[in-house]
Structures are given as structure tokens and as C-alpha cells.
Amino acid sequence: MIDPLSDVLSLLDIASARCTRLEVGGRWSFRFPAKPALKFAAVLRGRCWIALPEEQPFPLGPGDTFLLANAPAYVIANDLSMQPEDGMSFFDWEHSNVARHGGDETALVAGSFVFEGGNAQLLLDALPRFMHIPGSDRAATILRGSLAVLDEELDAASMGATLMTRRMGDILLVQTLRAYVAKEGTSSMGWVGALTDRRIGAALSLIHNDPGHGWTVNELATSIGMSRSGFARYFKELVGMAPLDYLTRWRMHRARDAMRRSGASVGSLAQSLGYASESAFGNAFKRVFGRSPTQLRQAENAE
Template identity: 45%
Template sequence: MSDVLATLGARSVRRTRLEAAGDWALTFPTRARLKFVAVLRGDCWMLVAGQPPLGLSAGDTFLLGNTAYTVTSRPDVEAVDGTPLFTASDQDVVHLGGAETILVGGGIAFANDDAAFLLDALPRFMHIARQAPSAAAVVRTLGLLEAETERPGPGSGLIMARLAEILLVEAIRAYVADHGEESRGWIGALADRRTGGALRLLHGDIAHPWTVEELAVRVGMSRSAFAALFTRRVGRPPLDYLTYWRMTLARRLLEQGAMDVAGVAARVGYTSQSAFGHAYKRVIGHSPRRRTWKV
């Protein structure tokens, strides 16, 4: 998780707060970001396409991937676009008639076009209930965030940014612990001892000349059984996943500008610049020498 978030240039973005009472409903469009919303007080409903309405209460947290959603006092209330309300708010707080229900939100944005690597590995909507078996750390972090929000002091902006990042990662941990077996992608694969072990090996030594047979032996499986399990859980064969992650890392290193193409190729496990260039173009869509990153 740390490896992926760092490579994708993950950073905490604007924190928001919604205080509402009576009948209200706000809808928000699809965005390539990972967002959390936590209910500090009261009750509300979450509406996401393809899923039944979900009632939420104080202490509940949910994570949203690349999806549109509506948050509302009742499922039958007609929704209005909530984006302009927060765009126009200099204080990052929106008031809708009272404070019976209070929600705080925040999220993680990404520095480049590789956000799909993480977003595709997560469900579009993840609910972590306060009483969930693995939610204790989420609840503790939420309490700290609530206290800082209610009684800000010197450095509150920095503290809340870090707490937002911690809350998001703790929420993912809790979701994987309680629902990992149900999830596709590498997030779900982490919950399995064998595929999770293989992923840790790959990410721990990205330049190693891994083979499917070596990975299978290291996690205690036959080659064919391991390849089938990894492909089913992660969504890609082991070496295809390795190439995809190597090129994702390579693009990030090239964007940072501290290494030349030869250095990046060696960093991700290629002794041949030509082979690296072919793999990079196949995955990323253009030559590694094309300077598309910001300086």
C-alpha cells in the first residue's frame, strides 16, 4: 500500500464539512480520486448507482472510488448538484438549515495518470461501519479528526491533512480485513496469504528477474495452481502484473527527472534499454524519451 501510494504521487486534498438538517440531498459527479466521508453526527443515506440505498449513522465511514454518488437525508428527496456549494465556500463548510447531521470529507488525489492502478483495484464504494470488527483504528482516527475540526488550533491544517491520509489508509485496511476475500484486484489479493505474499515479494524487489516458478515456490504452491490463483485474484497473470507495475514506477521516476532512461530501466529490472523501451511503449503508449511530465 505504501509503495503504491508513494509511486502514484498520492497527496491529501481539500477537507470539507457538511452540516445539514431537514430534507436535503446533494449529488456529486465521477472523479478520478479516492475520497472518504465520515459521519460525525446524525444519520444520512448514501446512493451509488447499481447498489441499494445505504443508511449511515454517526461513526460510519465510507470510501468512494471513481464513481458518482448522492448523499441525502432520505432516499426519496430530489438531489441538487453539490459541487457549486463547496466550490463557492471559502471555509470548506456548507450549511443546509442546521447541524442535525454533520459529515466531514477528504481525499487522496494522484500526481499523474496512473490513478487507475489503485482505483481499479478497489470497489467503487466501501462502507466501514463503526461496529465492524476491524474498524477500531478508523473510529480512533475519526475521533481525533473530529476533535481537531471542532477545536482548531495552530497547525490544524497540517494535522487534519495527515489525519485525513491516516483515516483513508486505516479505512482501506479495515475493508480488506473484513471484505478482502470478496474483492478483486490486488487489494483483495492482499487478504490471501499466497497471493498477498507474492505481491509483497514483487513490490519488495521490483528489479529481481522474477519467474512464475520462483514466485510459486516462495509461496508454497505449484506453478500452475499459483498462476491460476494469482490471475483470478489480481486480474492479471503474475508477470503481466509485474510489467505493468514496473512501467507505472518507471513513468513516475521519469516524471521526477532525477534519472535518465538508462537509470530508470535498470531501476525497474531491465538490462536492455531496447527491451525497456518496447515494454514502456506497450504499457504507457509512448516512448520513455517523450517528455510529457511537468518540470
């Protein structure tokens, strides 16, 4: 059986990865711009705050780790009354992965991953933009260790570094998701959180293990021992969309990936994903991505 989260992660290709370190002392405040990436960070020592737009500042202490999904603009500071400096221009990031200012009472290490293509949105759209794992949580220790390994891999550029970087990205993400769901529950995690529910997780596994099957709401409900109406309502409550809408979305992301990796034809994709015609497949594809398969292929080839 394919694990749905692993199935989604298999579609994500890391376009770039970087590990950075910030060491600061005295009073300080820095702002950083939004970035279409996953950003993991750990506080190695000291205390500070992270402030995201339209949210209350969040305190961070030694050992805390956090994840920014589709990383929004943010301010990190130990004195929120200060006007923040531009963290990108204040330090020489072009020539160094380590930034220092005023001492080293506070130190953070961060790893960021930028993904190729549009399949990353299937994951990023389901995640809260800020996930915090306290230093007292066992998972925080594991995450700090994983960031340290990533730092070594990116710095050494040793044999197999590309593969290790990809795997470390997957490991960091899965560890964070597990810890966050255990702490906060599933309500804010869309389909990712729904994986931990015994019945809806089973339905998602059925879809991912056979996306070309002509699933109906009734068949999925029967397979996991629920009534049709109860299943449809509960699935939408946890996942954020109706069962067949999720099926269509997953099929189209699979199709997009196959087009990008192997140049698969529309006809072969339509047949393998359960569509009676290329026209029906094309209409579903356009509903999900806003463009036909041909238009999307041409746009991605031009990039």
C-alpha cells in the same frame, strides 16, 4: 522487507487536500459530481442515504464512515423522493469548508485527496468505488479521529502541515483498507486484498522487494511452496492479472515515478529493472501506458 502497500503509497504525491463539513436539517437531497480523488467521510450524527449510479441506495447512520475511490458522482440525502439539488452550486464552497442548510440534525465530515501524476491509478483501479465501515466497527472510531486531526491540520496551516496532511492521507487509507478487508474479504480488492493471503502476499512481497530480478512464474511459485500451475491460477484469481503482467506493471510505475522525480534516463531504468535493452524496456512501458517513455515525459512536462 518492503511492504507492497507501503511501496505503492510511496509513489503517490498528494496534489491537494481538503476537509469539509456538511450540517443539514429538515428534508434534503444533494448531488455531487465525480472527482478523480479519494474521499473519506464520516457521519457524526443523524441518518441519511448515499446513492451511487447503478447501485441501490445505501443507508448511513451515526458513526458510519465510508471511502469513495476515484470518487464517482453520488447523491446524499435523507429523503430519496426529493429531486436533488446541485451540492456544488447550492453552497459557497469557495469561501467556506462548512455548509449548512435547514438545521444541524445531520452532520458529516469529509476529507478528500487529489493525487499528482498517473501512479495513483495503480491503487485506485484495485479498489471498490464505495467502501463502508459501520459505526459499530472499532476502525470507524479511529477513522473519525483521523478525520478530525486532518481537519485541524488543514485549518491551522501550522508548521509541518504539508507533511502531516500527506501522512494523514496514508493513515486514513490504510485504516479503511484494513477494516474493509476484515469485514468483506479480499475478493473485490485486486492486489490490495491479495496482500492478506499468506502465499500470494508473499509472492507480491518478493516482486516489490526486488523488481529488477528476472522473476519467472516457476521461481515465484517455488519460493512460496506452490506448483507453477496452481500459483499462476490462484494469483490471477486474487490479483486480477497474471504474475508477470503484475511484475511488468509495477516495474513501469516505478520507472514512471523515477522519471518524474529525478529525470532518470531510459538506459539506467532499463538496466535497474531487469531489461536487456532500452528497446525491450520501451516496449514494455508503451504496453502499460500507451506511450513511449519520451512521449510520456514530454506530455507530463507540458502540463
